[in-house]
Amino acid sequence: MPTLTASSTPAAFKALTFQELLLRLQGFWAERGCVLAQPYDMEVGAGTMSPDTFLRVLGPDPIAIAYTQPSRRPADGRYGENPNRLYKHTQLQVILKPPPVDIQQIYLESLEAIGIRLREHDIKFEEDNWEWPVGGAWGVGWQVMLDGLEITQFTYFQQCGGMDLDPISGEITYGLERIAAFLQDVNSIYDIVWAVDPKTRRVVTYGEIRLEEELQLSVYNFEAADVSKLWEHLRLYEGECQALLDEFHRNFKDEKTAERHEKIHDRVVHDGVATPAEEDVRVALRRFPILGAYELCLKCSHLFNLLDARGAISVTERVAVMARIRNMVVGVAKAYAAQRQRAGGR
Amino acid sequence: MADLLFEAGLEEIPARMIAAAEAELTERVVELLRRERLLGEDHEVHSYSTPRRLAVQVNGVLKRQPDARREMTGPAWSVAFKDGQPTAAAQAFARKAGVEVAALEKVSTAKGEYVAANVLHRGREASAVLGDLLAAELAALYWPKNMHWRALKPERFVRPVRWLVALLDHAILPVEFAGVSAGNLTWGHRILHGDAAVTIDHPDDYLGLLEAAQVTADVALRRHRIRKALDLETRSVPDGRWREDAALVETVTNLTEWPSVALGNFDPEYLELPEEVLVTVMRDHQKYFAVENSAGKLQPYFLAVLNTRPEETGIETIRHGHERVLRARFSDARFFWRVDQKIPLEDRVEMLKSVTFHKELGSYWDKTQANLRIAEKLAGLLEERGTTVDRKALAKAVELAKTDLTTELVKEFTELQGIVGGLYVRAQGLGEKVAQAIYWQYSPAAVEDPIPPTMEGQVLGIADRVQTIVGMFAIGLEPTGSKDPYALRRAANGIVKILAETGLPLVRSDLFAAVPADLDVGIREKLAAFFEERLEFWLRDIRGFAYDVVNAVVAVHSDNMRDAIARAEALTAVRGSEDLAAIAAAFKRIKNILRQAEEKGILNPGREMGATSPDLLQDPAEKALYAEAMKLAPVVEKLQARREYRQALEKIATLRPHVDLFFDKVMVMVDDAAVRSNRLALIAQVLGGFSKIADFSEMVAG
Structure with a gap:
């Protein structure tokens, strides 16, 4: 059972608090040129699914971006009873396109920045390849092991939305709860010190902030969520997403249009001239709400996970629904890439 | 002589791939030096690897390729010389070959006489030869999984290459790969030695300098x-x-x-x-x-x-x-x-309905039902043959075998499937026989693993694998070439091993008796060929029998795997015998004669040949062969029935002098039709009667 009060006494507490850990890592990457984005304000199963990763790795434009992302995995919920597992955990996600040649070295420096003296630890990069079949995405890389603890997933993205990436992106995903528990040497995630009041030295633990949520959402995910409503939601979101994709294809997909768009795009961007009619087409393409369609995909994905946690998906349905979501996600990625290529730029 | 060092520095290579890559790079570098005539006679090869590097050191490399003389062939002699005088063609060829016209020689080939020149090829400096070639060998390394890292994807490799060292004694070789130029700098331990490069002055310093930089490369x-x-x-x-x-x-x-x-x-x-x-x-x-x-x-x-x-x-x-x-x-x-x-295994059977086995073959619940049918059939066969089966335990084991797939422990530690099921059965008091059978159901996974220790476990193991293999074949997922995504070959190897090593009175064809009756005939044939091929693989690659022994044994019959193994063992034991080799040669000859006779229409294919008539035997040699064969046949039969194959083979070998004498003295294909067909009948009888352990004609001499 987790304790609600921190085991460490405030005076003895020297390691980084959870929020300091977050601030340090964000500060570290900001100093190395990353844009700090906010967590995406929707349910995602992993930081990778945020459009800041999933869509931004597409296409040639360089990016350097970092953000924390609460990630929800309904089936992993343990009613707050398991000291090592959470329904919702926090990732710090760093995306670098193209990855700098010394990306591993920079990463190791980030560990120093959070107080890990590398010479006093055992660090290994062990093969671990990442794959998200529903997103048509995979990469190769490592899990970074610190004294036997997996603290980071390090991936060189190779494909996304079924498309080869060029240039590729380097993705660094820190598991913040694990790292905090390691730094603070606590045995339960719920004992992690989230913050210490600088004046009163009062300690606020992870448990105080999050235990109720873990408990209640485990109950919701496993017991209370209304299965027929979930199916209904899934159907509605899917329908809307599919309608958007269909419209996109109708208006912009066929090759002749694509070619025309590219010509228009070239003229606008490179020559700065376009007829008003051409400009209209470009604007229409650019304002097409593909990002909205992606949000609908995220909704579907989360609903699928909820249904799965409820044990409401049969074998046949499972395969079929996953295939449908995959089609949507990959369809959005392709549309997004086409949109950026043909109508991107100012 | 000089020493060569070639090192590729990478971001951490997957541990499972390092050993093979080190060996392959070494082989490639040595082969390259040999091909380029740069490998000294007393060369020494060392190879090294760590997660961050692959390295090859070759001491005793030539600094320069030796000069070589090679013959170069030119135009036909008759074109090059008219009336003994060189023509323009001769002069052009001499210029091309870099020799005087007077030095041109005449060579005879199958196509006639030609002009030839003995050309001196000057060797090139090793440093000029090796640069591009070393890079090409590195680029050609096989990796099970590759990646791109540079824009425009100019190369694929296991992980990004971060440095290269290429030294011939003190000189840097001009090697370039993945945008990295070779130098004499390497890097030590990532954390303990850090950023400072290590300068390698000479290949012999490599190991020592790395050791000082906290890397043991050997x-x-x-x-x-x-x-x-x-x-x-x-x-x-x-x-x-x-x-x-x-x-x-x-x-x-x-x-x-x-x-x-x-x-x-x-x-x-x-x-x-x-x-x-x-x-x-x-x-x-x-x-x-x-x-x-x-x-x-x-x-x-x-x-x-x-x-x-x-x-x-x-x-x-x-x-x-x-x-x-x-x-x-x-x-x-x-x-x-x-x-x-909290949920006993018996309550988990239903839950298997939501665990997919294969999208076209249904859930693990469906698979369990099919496994039950097969196990029942096999148990019936065993009982018919006098083996007592604890049917209740077997059925329970098959029914619960897959239920551990729904447990949290197996979801977390998938490699413990089966084992966890067995442990839970024991913990839940469902019987030790059931527990053992479930615990061992996936063994043998690798060929060296033991087979399940109990009969129920063996039957479960066979039924489960047969169901998988037949199911996959039925939807066209049989292994092809190097592709075997469902590890069906491994599953079949497991069956072969269980059948080969257990005392169960089951033969291979029993497996098919247990599959659905409506299975397509084409698929049945594919399955039969697949299992036959697996048995041959087993005998050859696992048991190490010579391929001709395997062919000879399998050509007779191989339904009973233990019997096939016993025959292969006996044949291997006696294959060195000269007498048996002579018998093998004679049997090959007999086969040829019979085939030719058939081709000439003297024998009707498929038609039963008449028995040998002793009255028609004329020559003392054929009479002796007939008498000996008649005497030996029942002795051999008896030994075969007792599976004393080695003794049987030794008896067969005693036929040799009679067979030899027969072919020495007797002509089979004589004009007299009656004598001829009687002799054909005799040799057919000898061949048929003594080829029940192995088809000797498959044996390779020597």
């Missing part, structure tokens, strides 16, 4: 140090020893550049969890070695191999860290174990 030495350190650390555990695990030693050797070992412990209360679970967590998830006492009982300690040699302050921190992780893992496992007991 794999054997690193492995040795790890083993020594494991021994040393375990000494502080009373009566303790680390559990030998050669595969894990390889893994940690390939995960470290500067290894050391930390001994940690865990709360003895976790020892209440089954050893299988504890060892799996330690070995597969944490790459820790387990510690046992001299009786083999697990002790509450573990050994972690570190990629650093920490100072005293560090080792406590590191040990503490590893202990924390293991504690969390064990506590998870215990949590799962307890949660799993």
Whole structure:
């Protein structure tokens, strides 16, 4: 059972608090040129699914971006009873396109920045390849092991939305709860010190902030969520997403249009001239709400996970629904890439 | 003579790929030197690897290719010389070859006489030859999984290449790969040595300089140090020893550049969890070695191999860290174990309906039903043949075999499927026979694994695999070439091993008796060929029988696998005998004669040949052969029936003088039709009568 009060006494507490850990890592990457984005304000199963990763790795434009992302995995919920597992955990996600040649070295420096003296630890990069079949995405890389603890997933993205990436992106995903528990040497995630009041030295633990949520959402995910409503939601979101994709294809997909768009795009961007009619087409393409369609995909994905946690998906349905979501996600990625290529730029 | 060093520095290579890559790069570099005539006679080859590098050192490389004379052929002699005078063609060829016209020679070839020149090829400097070629060999390395890292994807490799060292003695060779130019700089341990490059002045300095930079590049030495350190650390555990695990030693050797070992412990209360679970967590998830006492009982300690040699302050921190992780893992496992007991396995059968076996073949519930049918059939056959089967235990085992797939423990530790099921059956008091059968159902997974120890386990193992193989074949997923995504060959190997090593009175064709009757005939044939091929693989590659022995044995029949093995063993034992070799040659001759007779229409194919008529035998040699064959046949039959194959073969070998004499004195294809067909009948009888252990005509002489 987790304790609600921190085991460490405030005076003895020297390691980084959870929020300091977050601030340090964000500060570290900001100093190395990353844009700090906010967590995406929707349910995602992993930081990778945020459009800041999933869509931004597409296409040639360089990016350097970092953000924390609460990630929800309904089936992993343990009613707050398991000291090592959470329904919702926090990732710090760093995306670098193209990855700098010394990306591993920079990463190791980030560990120093959070107080890990590398010479006093055992660090290994062990093969671990990442794959998200529903997103048509995979990469190769490592899990970074610190004294036997997996603290980071390090991936060189190779494909996304079924498309080869060029240039590729380097993705660094820190598991913040694990790292905090390691730094603070606590045995339960719920004992992690989230913050210490600088004046009163009062300690606020992870448990105080999050235990109720873990408990209640485990109950919701496993017991209370209304299965027929979930199916209904899934159907509605899917329908809307599919309608958007269909419209996109109708208006912009066929090759002749694509070619025309590219010509228009070239003229606008490179020559700065376009007829008003051409400009209209470009604007229409650019304002097409593909990002909205992606949000609908995220909704579907989360609903699928909820249904799965409820044990409401049969074998046949499972395969079929996953295939449908995959089609949507990959369809959005392709549309997004086409949109950026043909109508991107100012 | 000079020394060559070629090192590729990479971001961490997957441990499982390093050994093969090191061997391949070495082979490629040595082969390249040989091809380019740069390999000295007394050369010495060393190869090295760590997670961050592959390196080859060759001492005794020529600095320059030796000059060589080679003959170059030109135009026809008649074109080059008219009336003994060189023509323009001769002069042009001499110019091209770089020789005087007077030095041109005449050579005779199959096509006639031609002009030839003995041309001197000047050797090139090794440094000029090797640059591009070394890069090409590196680029050609095979990796099970590649990646791109540079824009426009100019190359694919296992991980990004970060530096190259290419030295011929003191000189840097102009090698370039993946945008990296070779130099004489390498890098030491990532953390202990850090950013400072290490300058390699000469290949012979390589190992020593790396050692000073906290990298042991020699794999054997690193492995040795790890083993020594494991021994040393375990000494502080009373009566303790680390559990030998050669595969894990390889893994940690390939995960470290500067290894050391930390001994940690865990709360003895976790020892209440089954050893299988504890060892799996330690070995597969944490790459820790387990510690046992001299009786083999697990002790509450573990050994972690570190990629650093920490100072005293560090080792406590590191040990503490590893202990924390293991504690969390064990506590998870215990949590799962307890949660799993809330739903007994018998209540989990229904839950299998939502676990997909294969999208076209249905769920594990469907598979379980099919497994039950096959196991029932096999049990029936066993009973018919006088073997007692505990049908109730068998049915229970088959029914519950897959239920552990729904447990949290197996979801977490998938490699424990089957084992967890067996342990839960025992914990839930469902019978030891059932527990054993389920526990061992996936064994043998690798050819060296044992077969299930109980009969129910063997039948379950066979039924489960047969169902999988037949199901996959039925939807067109049979293995092709190197592709076998569902590991059907491995499954079939398991069946072969169980049938070969168990006492079960089952033969291969029984497997097909148990598959659905409506199975397509084409698929049945494919299955039969597949199993036949697996048996041959087993005999040849696993049991090590010579391929001609295998062919000879299988050509007769191979339904009974144990019998096929016994015949192969007997044949191997006597194959050195000259008499048997002569018999084999004679039988080959007999086959040829019969075939020719058939082709000439003297024998009607398929039509039963008449028996030999003793009255028509004329020559003393054929009479003797007939008499001997008639005498020997019942003796051999009896030995065969008793499966005393070796003695039977030795008897058959005694036929040799009679066979030899027969072919020496007797002509089979004589004009007299009656005599001829009688002689054909005689040799056919000899061939047929003595080819029931093996088809000797398949044997290769020598």
